[in-house]
Amino acid sequence: MKGTKQPPTDVxxxxxxxxxxEEALDTAMRVFWTRGxxxxxxxxxxxxxxINRPSLYATFGNKEDLFQLTLERYAQQNATVFAECLSxxxxxxxxxxxLREAAEAFASPANPGxxxxxxxxxxxxxxxxKMQRHMKKMAAGFDATLVGRLERxxxxxxxxxxxxxxxxxxxxxxxxxxxxxxxxxGSTRDELHRAIDMAMRGWPT
Amino acid sequence: MKGTKQPPTDVxxxxxxxxxxEEALDTAMRVFWTRGxxxxxxxxxxxxxxINRPSLYATFGNKEDLFQLTLERYAQQNATVFAECLSxxxxxxxxxxxLREAAEAFASPANPGxxxxxxxxxxxxxxxxKMQRHMKKMAAGFDATLVGRLERxxxxxxxxxxxxxxxxxxxxxxxxxxxxxxxxxGSTRDELHRAIDMAMRGWPT
DNA sequence: TAATTTCTGTACCGAACGATACAACTAGTT
DNA sequence: AACTAGTTGTATCGTTCGGTACAGAAATTA
Numbered sequence: 001m002k003g004t005k006q007p008p009t010d011v012x013x014x015x016x017x018x019x020x021x022e023e024a025l026d027t028a029m030r031v032f033w034t035r036g037x038x039x040x041x042x043x044x045x046x047x048x049x050x051i052n053r054p055s056l057y058a059t060f061g062n063k064e065d066l067f068q069l070t071l072e073r074y075a076q077q078n079a080t081v082f083a084e085c086l087s088x089x090x091x092x093x094x095x096x097x098x099l100r101e102a103a104e105a106f107a108s109p110a111n112p113g114x115x116x117x118x119x120x121x122x123x124x125x126x127x128x129x130k131m132q133r134h135m136k137k138m139a140a141g142f143d144a145t146l147v148g149r150l151e152r153x154x155x156x157x158x159x160x161x162x163x164x165x166x167x168x169x170x171x172x173x174x175x176x177x178x179x180x181x182x183x184x185x186g187s188t189r190d191e192l193h194r195a196i197d198m199a200m201r202g203w204p205t
Numbered sequence: 206m207k208g209t210k211q212p213p214t215d216v217x218x219x220x221x222x223x224x225x226x227e228e229a230l231d232t233a234m235r236v237f238w239t240r241g242x243x244x245x246x247x248x249x250x251x252x253x254x255x256i257n258r259p260s261l262y263a264t265f266g267n268k269e270d271l272f273q274l275t276l277e278r279y280a281q282q283n284a285t286v287f288a289e290c291l292s293x294x295x296x297x298x299x300x301x302x303x304l305r306e307a308a309e310a311f312a313s314p315a316n317p318g319x320x321x322x323x324x325x326x327x328x329x330x331x332x333x334x335k336m337q338r339h340m341k342k343m344a345a346g347f348d349a350t351l352v353g354r355l356e357r358x359x360x361x362x363x364x365x366x367x368x369x370x371x372x373x374x375x376x377x378x379x380x381x382x383x384x385x386x387x388x389x390x391g392s393t394r395d396e397l398h399r400a401i402d403m404a405m406r407g408w409p410t
Numbered sequence: 411t412a413a414t415t416t417c418t419g420t421a422c423c424g425a426a427c428g429a430t431a432c433a434a435c436t437a438g439t440t
Numbered sequence: 441a442a443c444t445a446g447t448t449g450t451a452t453c454g455t456t457c458g459g460t461a462c463a464g465a466a467a468t469t470a
Binding site for chain 2 (some may be wrong): 008034035036037039074100119121122123126127139164167168170172173174175176177178179180181182184185187191194195198199200202
């Protein structure tokens with residue numbers, strides 16, 4: 001990540017960038033999202049981002065750094081909705097909402113389809129062990145947040161005492177990821193919502 | 206697929222192959238399964254298969270042909286268990302069984318982890334449109350089989366009349382694929398089975 | 411205006427990619 | 441034994457890969 005230069009900390013000094021940092025990162029994300037890590041070549045990336053190679057390297061480091069940055073950006077972009085869903089008074093309603101928000105994003109024609117994180121997960125076999133560790137850490141954080149919310153639900157009496165929160169969180173994780181793949185296969189948002197209706201029946205009574 | 210030569214139709218004529226056709230195909234499948242289509246280089250493949258490039262090309266065509274052959278083999282290998290599960294008198298028990306068999310395969314340490322078909326699905330963005338069509342066709346076949354079994358269940362009275370068999374099939378497809386990704390993330394078979402317990406609660410009453 | 415700083419564009423690097431030409435080799439056929 | 445069909449190993453093809461050196465362009469600073 002050395003040499004990576006974030007947006008201006010002070011005033012710009014030399015020649016100004018001819019592109020927007022975050023916009024370029026978003027575009028890169030979509031390329032990786034569509035083609036996977038290995039399938040996305042630097043030419044694919046620079047063409048889509050509208051910048052040339054040296055600019056990319058000076059700004060984002062190398063390909064792996066860029067990929068990691070897009071992953072972090074993806075997490076960051078969805079963190080707000082994620083937190084909002086889980087802050088709902090009812091854990092059940094929050095979980096339902098989370099799945100439905102995900103369905104919207106996964107099936108949105110504005111996106112490449114499915115879940116970027118799924119794509120990254122399948123792509124990371126050829127990645128550095130450092131990046132694999134990073135991804136595992138992100139995944140663990142996601143799971144932990146889910147478990148935390150469910151534990152609060154048990155404490156609140158919304159879930160029966162003795163409920164295995166890890167098992168329940170894992171179940172919803174399965175559904176979550178399944179929705180992403182199903183969306184990738186072309187399912188519409190309505191179809192995903194109907195699947196969520198059924199998935200929510202798994203909630204303990 | 207031109208130039209592809211299947212196992213001996215007549216008696217072998219020239220110099221005999223120094224490797225087993227199906228064994229080599231299995232090995233290739235595992236390489237693709239682990240690394241994805243783009244992530245698997247010909248060197249990765251030939252090294253693992255224990256054959257050299259010209260033998261690979263003479264026997265399996267090019268890289269894309271080989272990939273397609275491994276996909277077909279994967280489908281063929283699982284077709285038996287698949288059909289057996291769905292031939293159960295109870296559609297519900299059959300579906301349950303299908304998911305559990307899948308969980309075993311997805312989490313088996315003998316396999317690369319997860320579902321090869323999932324991996325292929327994410328890899329196919331860079332593939333030929335011909336191969337994408339082929340994959341869509343395979344997926345549609347899977348779905349149609351599921352729907353067919355559920356329709357029979359409606360006719361048998363196992364499912365309430367008016368049940369949307371396509372919606373139900375899609376739900377189980379979501380769970381199925383989710384299990385694959387969860388396994389890839391390292392979940393054990395027991396953990397997957399507990400997720401299936403919850404998923405089966407989505408079955409209409 | 412001169413000096414300095416930063417970014418852009420071209421042109422290229424060595425390495426790895428998918429794919430083959432070709433000769434040596436090994437079997438069955440005659 | 442001579443011939444033919446098919447496989448194997450080596451050595452290589454042209455292309456694309458990720459990554460960079462370097463000169464010129466565009467801004468701020470003095």
